[in-house]
Amino acid sequence: MQCSSCGVDASSEPGGLAAARVTWTFGTERGRTVWTCPACSRRHARSMEGRLDSAWW
Template sequence: MDEERREPAKPAAEHVTCARCGSTADGGTAPPTWVFSVENGRRQYLCDACSRAHIRSIEGRLDSAWW
């Protein structure tokens, strides 16, 4: 029996997106200068510019809706 073998399709390159400004980082991982938090069971990333602008709120563990 001849079966046609197909390799699984490769997933498209993933992008990590900032939850505040929408900037993206190429690759499947965020750069080391980005931060992330888990809100409502979902991981959210913040770029370095947004994390610097909101560092006191982040350290105070305020919900992102407050800032």
């Protein structure tokens, strides 16, 4: 299982796959399962907020 954004392998995370299943973000993209590591999840959240802000102002 790899991060769909940066490609890091979940088994190289602290705690390994078992921990990654808890901390990583799970989603589906065009019918297949995709995983996003915590670092990329935070980055995406920030960029989403950024877009929201620019649309709002």
